[in-house]
Amino acid sequence: MSKQRLSVVVTRRLPEPVEKRLQELFDVELSDRDEPADREWLTEAMKRADVLVPSITDKIGPLELVDAGPRLKLIANYGAGVDHIDVETARSRGIMVTNTPGVVTEDTADMTMALILAVTRRIPEGLATMQSGEWDGWSPLAMLGGRIRGRKLGILGMGRIGQAVARRAQAFGMEIHYHNRHRLHPQTEEGLNATWWESFDQMVARMDVISIHCPHTPATFHLMNARRLKLMKPEAVIINTSRGEVIDENALTRMLRAGEIAGAGLDVFEHGTQFNPRLRELPNVVLLPHMGSATVEGRIEMGEKVIVNIKTFEDGHRPPDQVLPEMV
Template sequence: MKRERPHVVVTRKLPEAVEARMRELFEVRLNTADRPMSHADLAQAAREADVLVPTLTDRIDQTLLAAAGPRLRLIANYGAGVDHIDVATARTRGILVSNTPGVLTEDTADMTMALILAVPRRMAEGLALMQEGRWEGWSPTAITGHRIWGKRLGIVGMGRIGQAVARRARAFGLQVHYHNRRRLHAETEAGLDATYWESLDQMLARMDIVSVHCPHTPATYHLLSARRLQLMKPSAYIVNTARGEIIDENALIRMLKRGQLGGAALDVFEKEPAVNPDLVGLPNVVLLPHMGSATEEGRLEMGEKVILNIKTFADGHRPPDQVLPSML
């Protein structure tokens, strides 16, 4: 007897090749308009679908899961982060959650290194000077920044992306330091030539550049609080390509305006998609629209992982990228 194809609802537009493959394999409802679904639309999809494919902009909370239909058995997230999904509630309701780990590591690490370079070297200011036609020629004292060679880089969160950043940083002559929930194995740590700090406070006080790479969880909300930000050197820079909620954004803005930090480079924001207007226009800040993982190759690989998770589940097996509450 032929197995019935699962009914899959996708909340945002995905790459065409991914959508085409989904149409071949599943009964799928796509979001061709690419407008974010309202909470009511998401609830309706959860009542109808066997598999829901959300993205980081979709809030899959306890209320929505309580209203889900009996058919919903898998939430196959298009993305690695699952802080927008109530994984614990999903599990109690017998709904599996999967994600797409690993495929965005190198892309995000590349963007992080670009930002680590951009702020000390004042690239955004130089670009604005050129685009606005204000450049009057070379001068020995114009747009002078700071070298990163020999500086101390403190990585907050030494998972896949943190380690990929560490590998790149060594090539740029940075001294790599890190704070992590668990210390790396000695062999891995030696391979990265990285120094472990058990105390985040002590590490922050000694770094020239701090780069954030931990997930957003209740434990990491405002991990870089006003108190911790004030521990940093006035000349230090902070880079965030992880989640905006990890930094107390209002405290960061106050310090940047007062000259208590050298600068910041942010690809994520605390109230996304809203960006605090006090951040916009600060000369020592580089802002990007959450594009750290935005490569065509990465987006395709994410789709392939989603499809594999759904196909494996539909065949009666555990999805290879299942997320458990204990993993968070």
């Protein structure tokens, strides 16, 4: 007698190869929707599933977990970030949580460098000039940006992505500085030619570029608040491809409008899609729709990790990417 397959419910559309593989391995309920699941739909899905495959747009808090059915034993998140899931409550109810770390490292680091260049070299302004048909030829003073070689890059959060950004920035001739909860191993630090700052405030005040690469936790909420933003040099720029909640967006907007910060490149926003509309008006700001990890290769690899986590769980072993409350 064949073993009954796990019931897996997916909340969003995934790349076709991932969906096909899920269908081959599990009793899967795929989604034809490409929008966040509302609470009612999510609650019903959690009642009929052994495994839920959500994404970062699906909030799974205490209320949703309390209403989950007894069948639900695994939340296999499609994505590395898990701040949308109450991991502690899930564990207390016997529900394991997994994620997909490491997959988006190179793609997000690429996008970070793209934003640094876009802001400092005024690429969107040049593009807008060409698209409007207003360009009337080269001029010695036209569209002057800044050279990034020799600039001090301050990285907040020196994990996988922060280190990948440091490697790229090294190739561009930037000076690498970082602040982290724990100092890197001396050999790693030497390989990146990176300088550790115990004081985040002191680092912020001396950098030409600040790049955010830390998760959103209670400790990092508004870590770049109005006080710290005011520490930045007027000619400095700030880049965020991590979590929007780390920056006080309204304070940042005010300072950019006042010319107290030279520019910003943002791929994430404090309130999701509801970002401060005044940011759109600023020529020194580059806004992207959360594209940091948006590559075909990355999205498929994320799905492959989800599948490995589910299959390992089904086979009675600990999934390789289990998330524990103390890790969040």
